[in-house]
Amino acid sequence: MRAFLARPPAGRVFSTGRKVRITEVTPAGRLRLDALARYLEDVAEDDLVDAGWREPQIWLVRRTAVAVRRFPRLGQQVSLHTFCSATGPRWAERTTTLTGPDGDLVQATAVWAAVGRADRRPAVLGPQFHDLYDGAAQGRAVSARLVLPRPPADFAAVPWPLRASDLDPAGHVNNAIHWAAVEDVLAGLDWLPDTAELEYHRAIEAGTVPRLAVRSASDAVSLWLLDGHRQRLASARLTRLDGAPQGC
Numbered sequence: 001m002r003a004f005l006a007r008p009p010a011g012r013v014f015s016t017g018r019k020v021r022i023t024e025v026t027p028a029g030r031l032r033l034d035a036l037a038r039y040l041e042d043v044a045e046d047d048l049v050d051a052g053w054r055e056p057q058i059w060l061v062r063r064t065a066v067a068v069r070r071f072p073r074l075g076q077q078v079s080l081h082t083f084c085s086a087t088g089p090r091w092a093e094r095t096t097t098l099t100g101p102d103g104d105l106v107q108a109t110a111v112w113a114a115v116g117r118a119d120r121r122p123a124v125l126g127p128q129f130h131d132l133y134d135g136a137a138q139g140r141a142v143s144a145r146l147v148l149p150r151p152p153a154d155f156a157a158v159p160w161p162l163r164a165s166d167l168d169p170a171g172h173v174n175n176a177i178h179w180a181a182v183e184d185v186l187a188g189l190d191w192l193p194d195t196a197e198l199e200y201h202r203a204i205e206a207g208t209v210p211r212l213a214v215r216s217a218s219d220a221v222s223l224w225l226l227d228g229h230r231q232r233l234a235s236a237r238l239t240r241l242d243g244a245p246q247g248c
Contacts, residue, residue, distance in 0.1 A: 002067040002195060004107045005085060005095050011135025013083040014047035020076045029074040032183050033196060036066065037176035040096050040108055043080045055126045059112040061175045062091060062144050063199040066108045071192065076100055084133035086142035090114050090122045092133065093142040111144055146199045148235040151224045157211035160184075160225060162204070173204035178225065178234045185214055185223050186238070193221075193238035201232040208233075 007013055024035035044059070072078050078098045085095040091113045098106040114123045151157075166177045178198055186192065204210060210225045210233055219240045225233040 004067065004069075004097065004104055005109070007081060007097075008083055008085075008136040008138060011083065011137070012047075012051070012132055013081055013136060014043065014050060015079060015081045016043055016046060017077060017079045020072050020074055020078065022074060025074045026183075026187075030192070031072040031074075032179075033066070033186075034176045034179035034183055036098075036106065036108070037064070037179045039080060039098070040064070040082075040094075040110060041174075041176060043082050043096055044094055044110075044112070047082055051132050053128070055128045056117045057114045057123045057126065057129075058117050060115055061200060062111040062113050063146060063197070064108055064110040064175075066106060066196040068106050068192070068194050068196070069103075070100075070105050072098060072100065072105055078105065083136040085109065085137060086140035087125065087134070087137050088142055088144055090124055091142070091144045092125065092129070092137070093140075111142060113144060146201065146235070148197065148199050148237055149222070150232065150235075151213045151215070151222075151226070155213045155215065157213035157224075157226055157230070160210045160212040162206075162208065162210065167206055171206050173208075175200060177204075178236070181210075181212055181223065181225055181234075182236050182238070184212070185221060189216075189221070191240050193240050195239045195241075196236070197238075198234060198236040200234050202227075204233050 020031050025031055078100055080098055082096040084092055086093040091111055093111050095109045097104055116123045166173045168174045213224045215222045221238045223236045227233055
């Protein structure tokens with residue numbers, strides 16, 4: 001199981017808390033991965049608001065990796081602690097840890113790309129970013145390269161329809177919705193992952209009809225959301241090691 005990254009000894013760490021609600025869990029009471037993704041997005045937004053973010057940039061998630069010791073459960077109070085753990089020229093990595101009364105539960109590392117608010121083109125990290133977040137990053141560098149494999153060329157895929165509620169104000173599917181496809185796959189398994197990775201290749205826009213392809217093994221599952229031309233919209237991989245969480 002992947003070791004959790006410790007909070008930095010210096011630099012900005014933003015903390016908040018929330019209670020796991022009935023709308024965020026499976027029938028068995030486990031926090032869903034799409035709900036976790038919303039937690040990560042919310043705490044990142046709250047951090048920027050709390051910091052008084054003024055630069056003309058917005059942030060688009062490029063990839064997310066989640067490591068699980070124990071899944072939060074219905075009714076549990078969790079604390080979220082988030083900080084910048086690495087940087088690149090036009091992107092940065094944010095690490096967020098969910099902690100319960102008995103210790104750390106889940107840690108997610110997400111690479112977010114900075115884009116201009118007006119033109120939505122990649123933007124160099126500005127002076128306010130470095131003032132706020134360089135201390136926690138401690139000089140660590142991160143790549144924005146995507147590494148998950150393509151699906152086999154002859155692999156079957158089934159429609160995975162979108163809903164009107166999946167779209168955000170930009171007319172794109174919110175990044176948490178991709179994790180709902182992962183939950184659809186998890187519902188058919190008898191195990192839960194201790195590691196889950198998701199990479200975003202292209203925005204899913206209104207009118208798109210994604211197709212879902214899945215390849216399963218005893219200790220891993222790969223899945224892809226594809227457009228009508230079988231180009232990747234997103235790729236995901238779930239893995240289980242000995243002693244990983246069981247049940248759904």
